[in-house]
Amino acid sequence: MRQVAESIGAGLAKAALAGAIDGEIVEVSRPIHADAAFRILTARDEDALGVLRHSAAHLLAMAVLELFPGTDLGFGPATEDGFYYDFKTPRPITEEDLPAIEARMKAIVKEGRAFARVELDRAQAKARLADVGYDLKVPHVDEIPEDVISFYDSGPFTDMCEGPHVPDTSWIAHIKLLAVSGAYWRGDAEGEPMQRVRGTAFFDKKSLKAYLARIEEAKLRDHRKIGREMDLFSLHPEGPGFPFWHPNGTVLWNALEGLLREELLARGYGEVRTPSVLSDELWRTSGHYEHFRDDMYFLDIDERSFAVKPMNCPGCCLIYGSKPHSYRELPLRLAEFGSVHRNEMSGVLHGLLRVRSFTQDDAHVYCTEDQLESEIGDMLDMTRSVYSAVGFDDIKTRLATRPENAMGDPDVWARAEQALGAALDKNGFEGAWVEAPGEGAFYGPKIEVHVTDALGRSWQCGTVQVDFSMPARFGLEYTGSDGQKHTPVMIHRAILGSMERFVGILIENYAGKFPLWLAPVQAKVLSITDKQGAFAEDVARQLVAGGIRAEADVRGDKIGSKVRDATLGRVNYMLVVGGREAEAGLVDVRSRAGDRLGTMDVEAFLSLARAEVSERR
RNA sequence: GCUGGAGUAGCUCAGCGGUAGAGCACCUCCUUGGUAAGGAGGAGGUCGCGGGUUCAAUCCCCGCCUCCAGCUCCA
Numbered sequence: 001m002r003q004v005a006e007s008i009g010a011g012l013a014k015a016a017l018a019g020a021i022d023g024e025i026v027e028v029s030r031p032i033h034a035d036a037a038f039r040i041l042t043a044r045d046e047d048a049l050g051v052l053r054h055s056a057a058h059l060l061a062m063a064v065l066e067l068f069p070g071t072d073l074g075f076g077p078a079t080e081d082g083f084y085y086d087f088k089t090p091r092p093i094t095e096e097d098l099p100a101i102e103a104r105m106k107a108i109v110k111e112g113r114a115f116a117r118v119e120l121d122r123a124q125a126k127a128r129l130a131d132v133g134y135d136l137k138v139p140h141v142d143e144i145p146e147d148v149i150s151f152y153d154s155g156p157f158t159d160m161c162e163g164p165h166v167p168d169t170s171w172i173a174h175i176k177l178l179a180v181s182g183a184y185w186r187g188d189a190e191g192e193p194m195q196r197v198r199g200t201a202f203f204d205k206k207s208l209k210a211y212l213a214r215i216e217e218a219k220l221r222d223h224r225k226i227g228r229e230m231d232l233f234s235l236h237p238e239g240p241g242f243p244f245w246h247p248n249g250t251v252l253w254n255a256l257e258g259l260l261r262e263e264l265l266a267r268g269y270g271e272v273r274t275p276s277v278l279s280d281e282l283w284r285t286s287g288h289y290e291h292f293r294d295d296m297y298f299l300d301i302d303e304r305s306f307a308v309k310p311m312n313c314p315g316c317c318l319i320y321g322s323k324p325h326s327y328r329e330l331p332l333r334l335a336e337f338g339s340v341h342r343n344e345m346s347g348v349l350h351g352l353l354r355v356r357s358f359t360q361d362d363a364h365v366y367c368t369e370d371q372l373e374s375e376i377g378d379m380l381d382m383t384r385s386v387y388s389a390v391g392f393d394d395i396k397t398r399l400a401t402r403p404e405n406a407m408g409d410p411d412v413w414a415r416a417e418q419a420l421g422a423a424l425d426k427n428g429f430e431g432a433w434v435e436a437p438g439e440g441a442f443y444g445p446k447i448e449v450h451v452t453d454a455l456g457r458s459w460q461c462g463t464v465q466v467d468f469s470m471p472a473r474f475g476l477e478y479t480g481s482d483g484q485k486h487t488p489v490m491i492h493r494a495i496l497g498s499m500e501r502f503v504g505i506l507i508e509n510y511a512g513k514f515p516l517w518l519a520p521v522q523a524k525v526l527s528i529t530d531k532q533g534a535f536a537e538d539v540a541r542q543l544v545a546g547g548i549r550a551e552a553d554v555r556g557d558k559i560g561s562k563v564r565d566a567t568l569g570r571v572n573y574m575l576v577v578g579g580r581e582a583e584a585g586l587v588d589v590r591s592r593a594g595d596r597l598g599t600m601d602v603e604a605f606l607s608l609a610r611a612e613v614s615e616r617r
Numbered sequence: 618g619c620u621g622g623a624g625u626a627g628c629u630c631a632g633c634g635g636u637a638g639a640g641c642a643c644c645u646c647c648u649u650g651g652u653a654a655g656g657a658g659g660a661g662g663u664c665g666c667g668g669g670u671u672c673a674a675u676c677c678c679c680g681c682c683u684c685c686a687g688c689u690c691c692a
C-alpha cells in the first residue's frame with residue numbers, strides 16, 4: 001500500500017499513517033490484494049486517532065518494560081479520549097513514576113522505532129509469549145478465532161496484537177500520561193490485580209493542549225464544587241447517594257419541571273402521582289423482583305413485605321388497570337415526576353450524576369402497535385424541543401435492538417424496531433442515529449438520546465422504550481372496535497432521564513452561569529453607601545413582587561467588593577444604586593459578564609428581565 | 618462491591634506523640650467609598666466514628682463510616 005500511496009504522490013505517502021483494505025484498517029506496509037477496495041488514512045481521518053492511540057499504548061508498554069523489567073502485560077487499547085495499558089509490575093507504579101515513564105516514551109519517539117508485523121501460528125505465538133514472559137496472555141491465544149496470530153515488534157519490544165499501527169514511533173510525539181489506577185486482568189474483580197496507566201495522544205500539539213485544557217476546565221466546572229459555591233444541594237453521610245436540595249437548587253428543579261409541564265399540557269399528557277412504597281407482590285408481577293431485587297430497598301410492615309419503588313411503571317399500570325378502556329382512549333399518555341430508589345453499589349456514587357434516589361421525568365403511553373410510530377415521533381419532537389430550551393442542540397440517538405434473551409414474537413420486535421427507526425427518520429434524526437444491535441432491553445427495543453455539552457462531552461439522558469411485556473403481566477386491556485379485548489403496547493419514556501443527574505449536567509454545561517429563567521438569584525441590588533440601603537431593599541421588594549428572584553446587598557462594603565461577590569455568586573444582573581439613582585428612582589444595570597446596560601427605572605428592568613425569562617434566552 | 622488514596626474551622630489547606638494554625642467566608646466596630654477584594658478586632662474545632670498501644674494520640678495500630686480516583690455495574 002505504501003507503493004500505491006507513493007504512486008499517488010510523495011506528500012500522501014508521507015502523510016499516510018494507515019490504510020483500509022475492504023473496510024479493515026491496516027498499516028501502510030500491508031500488501032494490497034487484487035481487486036481490494038482500499039483507502040489511505042491520514043491524520044485527518046476519523047479512524048486515525050484510534051490507530052495513533054493504540055500505537056501510543058504500545059509505546060507506553062515499551063517504556064514501562066524498560067523501566068520495570070519483569071513486567072507482565074495485560075491489554076492496551078485505545079479509548080474514546082486516549083489509551084491505557086494494564087501492567088503487572090514487580091513493584092507498584094505510582095503517580096511519581098509517570099514523568100519518568102513519559103520521558104522514556106518521548107525518547108523512544110525520537111528513535112522512530114518501526115512497528116513491524118510478524119505473523120505466527122498458535123503454537124509459535126504461545127512459545128513467543130512464554131519466551132518474553134507475557135504469561136497472562138498465553139491462555140488468551142486459544143480464544144483468538146483467527147489462525148494467523150500477529151505480533152508487532154518495535155526494537156527489543158514485542159506484543160501480540162491485532163494492529164494496526166502507525167508506521168513508526170515518531171508519529172506519536174504528542175502524548176501525556178494522566179493517571180495510574182487499579183484494574184483487573186480482563187476486568188474480572190476475582191482475577192489478577194493489575195495497574196492501569198492512562199494517557200492520551202494527539203497528532204498535533206495544539207489538540208493535545210486543547211484536550212488538557214478541557215480537563216482542567218471540567219474540574220473547574222465540577223457540579224459538586226459549584227453546587228456548594230451556589231448553595232444548590234448537599235450530600236450527607238446519613239444518606240449516601242440521596243441528595244438534599246437547598247432553596248437555590250430547588251429553583252433549578254422547579255424551572256425544569258415547569259418547562260416539562262408546558263410540553264406535557266400541549267401534547268395531551270395527564271400527570272399522575274404514585275406511591276413510593278408498594279407491596280412485594282406488585283414487584284413480583286412486574287418482574288422487577290426477579291431481575292433487580294438486589295438493587296431494591298425492602299421493608300416489612302405488619303408482617304407484609306414492601307419495597308421502595310425502583311421504577312414508576314408498575315404503579316402507572318395499576319392506574320391504567322383501575323377501569324376498563326376503549327380503543328377510543330388510546331393513546332393514553334400518563335406522565336409522572338416519579339421519585340425512585342435504587343441501591344447502587346457504593347463505589348459508583350458520584351455527586352448528582354450517579355445517585356441512589358432520583359426523580360425521573362417519566363411517562364408511560366399505552367397505545368396500539370399502529371400508533372407506535374407517531375407516538376414515538378412525538379416523544380422525539382418533545383425531546384428536541386425541551387433540550388433546545390435548556391441549551392442543548394447537539395443531540396445524538398442510538399436505536400438498541402433485539403437482544404439474545406428477548407421475550408416475545410420476533411416479528412413484533414422487527415415491526416417495533418422499524419417503527420422506532422421510522423420515527424427517528426421523520427423527526428429530524430435521519431442519518432443522525434446509529435443502531436446498537438442486541439442492546440435493547442429483554443422486553444423491547446429502545447432509543448437512547450445523548451446530548452453534547454459545552455465541553456463536547458456526551459451524556460445519555462433521554463430514553464424511549466417499547467415494552468411488549470408489562471401490559472400482559474398486569475393483564476391490561478382495551479376493547480377494540482371489533483368488540484374484542486386487546487393488550488395495549490406500552491412505551492416508557494423519559495426526556496431528561498433523572499432530574500438530579502440532569503441538573504448536575506446543566507451545572508457543568510453552564511459552569512453555574514445559568515440563563516435567567518433558570519438562575520437561582522436573577523438580580524442583586526447593590527447599594528453604594530448606607531444612605532441607599534432602604535431604597536435598595538425597596539427595589540428588591542419590587543422586583544420580587546414583579547416575579548424576579550432578587551436580593552439586596554446593603555452591607556457596609558465598597559461597591560467593588562459587592563460587584564465582585566455578586567459576580568462570583570453568578571448573579572445575572574447587578575442593579576447598582578447610589579445617591580444619583582436613589583434620587584431619581586432609577587437603577588444602574590450591570591450584567592454578569594460586566595456589560596453596563598445603563599440606568600433605567602425598575603419597571604423598565606422588569607420588562608427586560610421578564611422578556612428574557614419568557615423566551616428562555 | 619473491589620483496588621488505591623483521603624477525612625483537621627463553613628470553604629481551601631498547613632501541622633504532627635506533649636489536648637491546634639493560616640487565608641477566605643462569618644460577626645462587631647471604624648470607614649460612606651461609583652462597578653471584581655478598605656481597615657481593625659472577634660467568634661468559630663470531641664482534628665470522621667469506635668477500639669487499642671502509650672505517662673500522654675489529631676498524629677502510631679485495628680475495625681467501621683463517608684468522600685475521591687479507577688475497576689465493575691447502570692432495569
